[in-house]
Amino acid sequence: MSRPSAQTIFAESFFRVNAQLFAPFLAEAGLEERILHTPDVEIPAANYVELWEILGRRVDASIGLRIGIQTVSTALGAYGQTIRSAPTMLLALRCMSHFAVVFAHAIRVDFEIDGGQVILSYQCTDPTITRRRQDSEFTIGFFLSLLREITENPRLTPQRADFEHERPTDWSLHRDVLACPLHFKQPDNRLYFPIELLEMPVRTADPRLFQALEPFLEQQRQIRAPVGDLIAELGRHIASSLSSGGASLEMVAQSMGLGPRTLQRRLAEHQVEFRLLVEDVRRSLAETYVAQDHYSLTEVALLLGYAECSSFSRAFRRWTQVSPQQYRLQTKANLV
Numbered sequence: 571m572s573r574p575s576a577q578t579i580f581a582e583s584f585f586r587v588n589a590q591l592f593a594p595f596l597a598e599a600g601l602e603e604r605i606l607h608t609p610d611v612e613i614p615a616a617n618y619v620e621l622w623e624i625l626g627r628r629v630d631a632s633i634g635l636r637i638g639i640q641t642v643s644t645a646l647g648a649y650g651q652t653i654r655s656a657p658t659m660l661l662a663l664r665c666m667s668h669f670a671v672v673f674a675h676a677i678r679v680d681f682e683i684d685g686g687q688v689i690l691s692y693q694c695t696d697p698t699i700t701r702r703r704q705d706s707e708f709t710i711g712f713f714l715s716l717l718r719e720i721t722e723n724p725r726l727t728p729q730r731a732d733f734e735h736e737r738p739t740d741w742s743l744h745r746d747v748l749a750c751p752l753h754f755k756q757p758d759n760r761l762y763f764p765i766e767l768l769e770m771p772v773r774t775a776d777p778r779l780f781q782a783l784e785p786f787l788e789q790q791r792q793i794r795a796p797v798g799d800l801i802a803e804l805g806r807h808i809a810s811s812l813s814s815g816g817a818s819l820e821m822v823a824q825s826m827g828l829g830p831r832t833l834q835r836r837l838a839e840h841q842v843e844f845r846l847l848v849e850d851v852r853r854s855l856a857e858t859y860v861a862q863d864h865y866s867l868t869e870v871a872l873l874l875g876y877a878e879c880s881s882f883s884r885a886f887r888r889w890t891q892v893s894p895q896q897y898r899l900q901t902k903a904n905l906v
Contacts, residue, residue: 578618578674581647582609588637595624610647615674615696616854622704632743634704638711639747643719643774646712648790649673652783654720655776659768662720663690666713669787676802680758687729688767691760697805698854703735706759711747713761722773728763732756800840801847808851812875817851819844853889860886860894861901867894 585592589606596603599621605611625633643650649665649672656662663681667690670679676696682689692709694702710731718726727749737754738744744752807825811817822844823833837844852874859870871882886894 578615579610579612579647580618580673581645581650582607582611583647584641584645585611587645591625591629591633591637592621595621595628598624615676615694616699616850619694619699619702619705622708623701626704631738631740632707634707635711635743635747638708638713639715641708641712641715643716646673648783648787650716652780652787653716654774655779655783656720656772657775657777657780659721659770659772661780662772663688663768665784665787666690666716669791672787672790676805683765683768686765688763688765689760690763691732691758693734693758695802695806697802697809698850700854700858703733703738706733706735707744710759710761714748717763717767720772720774721770723770728761730760730762732758732760732762734759800836801842804842804844804847805851808848809855812852812855813873814875817848817875852885856882856886856889856894857897860897863898870894 585606593603593606596605600617601613601621605613622634630636643654649669652669653662653665656665667679667681670677676694676699678691678693678695680689680691682691690713692706692713694705699705710733714726714728718724730751730753731744731748732753734756735754737752741752803826804822807822808817811821811825814821819833820830823830826833828836834844856870856874859865859873860867865873867882868879871879874882876882876885883894886897890897892900
């Protein structure tokens, strides 16, 4: 069985348009140059999100939002084309939510109407991906760009925007691009619009194209959704079980309300290896905890289910090729 990984699919045009930006940092993010010219390339979500984080450190601290607001529908292949061709705004918003899994596993895009507002929210649900500011800001920027594109209204502005991460030191671009009250450290990444958004015509509507694309995306959604849902759910239960002394298959199955054999069968159906998923969750959480000063290394070891700090240190060195202490120092240096 293969290493479990939530996959992200993007059309070739997205990488081709941004090739000059992405190319110098692909290897560092564990990606191959072929993604710049391979149609509908499929890559691990963790590597894709890490590429954005590297760009945020090396190029521009607000690179995600900056590129997101410049990205057009055609850059995301059939997903973007379907939204662009939707006959009504209501259908366009439903497609944004319903078909998001087609281009990325382990994400959640919700569209809801609440209290006279239209709310569009986004979150990466993969628990192994904890550093994701740039991905969140890219997506929020892209959603706003997409709504401006299909309404042909470049001045369309939300009433409010939420981000799940802390407020950046420099958030001038956020204020300029979004031009609305901004809230950080929120449960979700969200855009809020007045209910009148639903009445706005989709100027790019093409009903015939929509009728051709929508069944194709629905077919792809049904293929891709189950494995993405399984990985996300497993990851959440593994993460919560680690601090209790480890995450055995039996323990995780019980927390999911399943028998061990049932869980094993579901894993086999999707060619997911439980041991490797535990390793991925543990490594991602380890990197997150070690990067934060308020956790001692002994506390990190306990949170990850290690009985001894020395065992954790050996595992961490195997994952990153540096000791936890060195990693903490390197992370501080990158943030300066």
